Amino acid sequence: MLDAVIALTILAAFFGLILGLASVIFKVESNPVVDQIDNLLPQTQCTQCTYAGCRPYAEAIAKGEAPINLCPPGGEATIQALADLLDVEVLEAKEDKSQEVTVAVIDEQNCIGCTLCIQACPVDAILGTSKMMHTVIAAECTGCDLCLPPCPVDCIDMVPVQTTPSNWKWQEPQNDINLPAYAALKQINVVEERV
């Protein structure tokens, strides 16, 4: 009985000692900036920043690959703290714009006819010519915001598209357990993506 207790105690103490020493000897030095950033993040590991977790996001920030405003759980406080730590400007929290469809509208009173927005438009949705008033073909506009920065007089606004019977879309169901047809459709899409 005593043998067993002593043997196991010595064994455990021995391995404990080795592991303790190993953790000191084989300590991997990580980037201290990453550690500091990681400490400021909420550690919810929600992956809403599109990274695999808080630590990968911290690494991306440290490398300068990611902006500091991608963390919804952290909110304004985290952005503020990160901005203080990294000495960069406070950015606005990134809103989820994907839900809202917008279209560009030119305030024709203020347009000076400089054609800069026409050059910027990737889908040729802006009509007009030099020294003449421009206008946007609403049906062609994809709402990409690319015409906003070049405009010297800031006369372009992004206006949400009203939902009308002609552009209303069926909401995709969130839960597909009871909808075999929909599940099959999704599988077909997966197969097509692979092909």
Next chain:
Amino acid sequence: MSDYLLILVSTILVNNFVLVKFLGLCPFMGSSRKLEVAMGMSLATTFVLTLASAASYIINTYILIPLEVEFLRTIAFILVIAAVVNFTEMVVHKTSPMLYQVLGMFLPLITTNCAVLGVALLNVQTGYNLFESMIFGFGAAVGFSMVLVLFAALRERINVSDVPVIFKGTPIALITAGIMSIAFLGFTGLDKGL
């Protein structure tokens, strides 16, 4: 030499740890969703099982038997294997970041799951020597890896095929595992001929 070959073939095919002996089922179901994960898991398991066989043999022969405390086997093996694997993880993390990226996240997961402990205990039961134990551990791991990778590939294909709604997910995975087990039972008796 043929003894070692026999041990190897017998553990890989005939007495496959997952499909015939029901050991290591949780990583088998848990980490077989994606082929890449399954491969990482296989590599880590091969590594741990071989190491664990050697470590547990040494502890059993040089500490437990001389002190006549063989009844401590289970707890002593858990302790030793966990410590050795943790130690190796630290060394790998320091010396080879590449290897750590492949194995790192899996190593702590498999320190003493039932396959690892099963190999250690079966080694003692069968009375293998050090080298035979390591061959046995390695063979068990290769068998596990083979089945895991095959199963992961099957599951990836099942994911994109038209499975009836009631079988979706775990049920079809378990049924697939069962059919694989039937297939592996076909190897029974193979080792007698060698």
